[in-house]
Amino acid sequence: MMMQVDPRREFPRRFVPKDADMGDWAQIEPLFTQLLARPINSMEELEQWLYDCSELGGALAEDRARRYIAMTTQTDDPVREQAYNHFVQEIDPKTKPMWDALDRAYLAHPYRKMLPMDRYGVMDRIVENNVALFREENVPLETEEVLLSKDYQKLSGAMTVTYQGQELTLQQAAKFLDETDRRVRQDVWELVVRRRLQDHDAIEDLYDKLIDLRTRIAKNAGFDNYRDYAFKRRRRFDYTPADCFQFHEGVERAMLPLVNRVYEDRRSKLGVRSLRPWDTQVDPLGRPPLRPFEASDELIKGCEEIFRRVDPGLGDQFKFMWEEKLLDLESRKGKAPGGYQSTLHERRWPFIFMNAVGRDDDVRTLLHEGGHAFHQLASREDPLIHYRTTPYEFAEVASMGMELLAAPHLNVFYRNESEFKRSYRNTLEDAVLIFPWIATIDAFQHWIYTHIGHSRDERRKSWLEIYRRFQPSLDWSGYEDALNYLWHRQLHLFTSPFYYIEYGIAETGALQVWLRSRADHRAAVERYWQALALGGSKTLPRLFEAAGAKFKFDYGTLKPLADAVGEELDRIGD
Numbered sequence: 001m002m003m004q005v006d007p008r009r010e011f012p013r014r015f016v017p018k019d020a021d022m023g024d025w026a027q028i029e030p031l032f033t034q035l036l037a038r039p040i041n042s043m044e045e046l047e048q049w050l051y052d053c054s055e056l057g058g059a060l061a062e063d064r065a066r067r068y069i070a071m072t073t074q075t076d077d078p079v080r081e082q083a084y085n086h087f088v089q090e091i092d093p094k095t096k097p098m099w100d101a102l103d104r105a106y107l108a109h110p111y112r113k114m115l116p117m118d119r120y121g122v123m124d125r126i127v128e129n130n131v132a133l134f135r136e137e138n139v140p141l142e143t144e145e146v147l148l149s150k151d152y153q154k155l156s157g158a159m160t161v162t163y164q165g166q167e168l169t170l171q172q173a174a175k176f177l178d179e180t181d182r183r184v185r186q187d188v189w190e191l192v193v194r195r196r197l198q199d200h201d202a203i204e205d206l207y208d209k210l211i212d213l214r215t216r217i218a219k220n221a222g223f224d225n226y227r228d229y230a231f232k233r234r235r236r237f238d239y240t241p242a243d244c245f246q247f248h249e250g251v252e253r254a255m256l257p258l259v260n261r262v263y264e265d266r267r268s269k270l271g272v273r274s275l276r277p278w279d280t281q282v283d284p285l286g287r288p289p290l291r292p293f294e295a296s297d298e299l300i301k302g303c304e305e306i307f308r309r310v311d312p313g314l315g316d317q318f319k320f321m322w323e324e325k326l327l328d329l330e331s332r333k334g335k336a337p338g339g340y341q342s343t344l345h346e347r348r349w350p351f352i353f354m355n356a357v358g359r360d361d362d363v364r365t366l367l368h369e370g371g372h373a374f375h376q377l378a379s380r381e382d383p384l385i386h387y388r389t390t391p392y393e394f395a396e397v398a399s400m401g402m403e404l405l406a407a408p409h410l411n412v413f414y415r416n417e418s419e420f421k422r423s424y425r426n427t428l429e430d431a432v433l434i435f436p437w438i439a440t441i442d443a444f445q446h447w448i449y450t451h452i453g454h455s456r457d458e459r460r461k462s463w464l465e466i467y468r469r470f471q472p473s474l475d476w477s478g479y480e481d482a483l484n485y486l487w488h489r490q491l492h493l494f495t496s497p498f499y500y501i502e503y504g505i506a507e508t509g510a511l512q513v514w515l516r517s518r519a520d521h522r523a524a525v526e527r528y529w530q531a532l533a534l535g536g537s538k539t540l541p542r543l544f545e546a547a548g549a550k551f552k553f554d555y556g557t558l559k560p561l562a563d564a565v566g567e568e569l570d571r572i573g574d
């Protein structure tokens with residue numbers, strides 16, 4: 001079976017006027033008013049009304065995404081920044097009460113109960129949840145939260161260090177951790193740590209403000225603490241805090257032995273007495289960094305070929321994205337750091353942004369974002385915007401799963417067998433080494449938001465305890481202060497509270513897809529694609545099942561995955 005979609009099919013506006021400007025509230029508001037006032041006299045009319053709501057949502061989302069893309073592809077242009085801020089500050093807060101009114105109108109509608117729930121059930125649950133959580137008085141608090149998170153990005157974005165007379169951003173400095181000269185790695189690492197500590201009071205202040213604000217938002221919505229609110233807000237309908245604790249325990253018992261083995265192997269290859277925080281990234285055999293490509297054209301051609309080997313249809317889809325200029329990949333001055341996949345919801349096209357500089361990681365990043373892009377394309381025919389987005393717990397199965405499904409084809413970039421092995425090994429090691437950090441960040445957030453009024457000292461102690469539980473292999477002696485505030489560099493704690501375990505749940509799913517692919521690659525890829533085509537139209541357990549995976553992330557699920565990765569690492573060798 002070919003992974004077929006028609007990416008060029010258009011979905012013209014039917015309800016929103018063709019030339020309506022989605023950045024102008026005077027043109028947007030009447031559309032909400034019309035939807036609220038429209039009489040609905042049959043189930044079919046209710047469905048059409050839902051589609052029209054989705055059309056408006058798609059038009060607004062695309063306008064927002066285009067502004068965001070424009071800003072991040074050229075951050076030194078104040079006009080672009082202003083255009084994005086206008087949307088966040090002027091349009092978003094005004095649409096929120098409107099969406100709430102539409103949600104309420106839907107819930108109250110007599111024809112709602114006639115809709116087939118196998119089709120509408122998931123959407124229905126989302127809308128019910130939206131209405132249960134919405135509080136008008138939280139709208140300004142949420143805007144304040146967004147602005148405070150921006151302060152965090154400003155603080156960390158402004159940090160630089162000077163090494164050998166050269167001023168480096170922390171991102172640039174991080175590349176020195178690849179250096180084979182241990183002295184260089186340690187020197188740069190120390191510079192970065194000292195620079196971060198300079199601002200540690202400002203960051204602690206900011207975090208206290210955020211915790212306080214979030215706790216108020218939760219109380220306004222009728223919850224005892226922000227943890228319980230966040231579980232609803234993040235639509236965790238299918239798992240509970242108890243499941244998260246089981247994940248922590250599963251990581252500790254199933255993944256840590258393998259992680260410790262990988263670190264011990266690294267330590268002995270490096271020939272050092274103990275593994276220090278500046279030893280985790282360098283090639284343990286002292287080889288120079290992999291250089292899979294020079295220009296971004298080569299990166300694109302190589303990934304297209306890899307996708308084609310996974311499935312010819314995916315190769316075509318990726319080629320289409322290149323032709324339509326939906327890829328902005330190479331690093332250049334003025335571009336925001338990092339990488340993301342964004343969706344143009346009206347055109348129903350994906351867009352990939354990253355900062356490629358020719359490293360092995362860049363290939364993996366593009367394979368990852370490619371998985372997200374295929375997910376968008378696979379579900380683009382669905383008229384409900386709710387179903388063209390997928391919960392993160394499964395969306396990251398699409399991307400992390402693609403990294404693993406593509407790994408056997410990395411020889412497209414690495415003709416030399418030992419380089420290929422090295423890259424494949426990196427992919428598998430990354431998939432495992434990520435677990436302890438996810439458990440650490442998740443456990444820490446559970447503690448933070450259920451210990452209201454804690455002191456900074458209690459927070460520090462709790463952090464250390466959790467860190468030591470999940471990261472016993474690294475030697476921090478002499479750098480206790482750096483360890484105390486290590487969490488300050490985890491962006492999600494500041495900008496997306498409680499968003500992190502999703503990666504662990506998804507990696508558990510992705511590894512299950514990978515395990516199936518070792519027995520039958522073709523069959524695993526087909527199920528992967530079928531699950532992607534469902535978009536967000538099913539519950540998490542059903543989406544995982546469609547992909548051939550269990551929606552579980554406890555010891556019993558993690559153990560066989562750890563064993564299989566361990567075996568494969570042994571088989572690959574160096």
Ligand SMILES: [Zn+2]
Nearest residue numbers: 368372396399
């Ligand atoms: Zn992702």
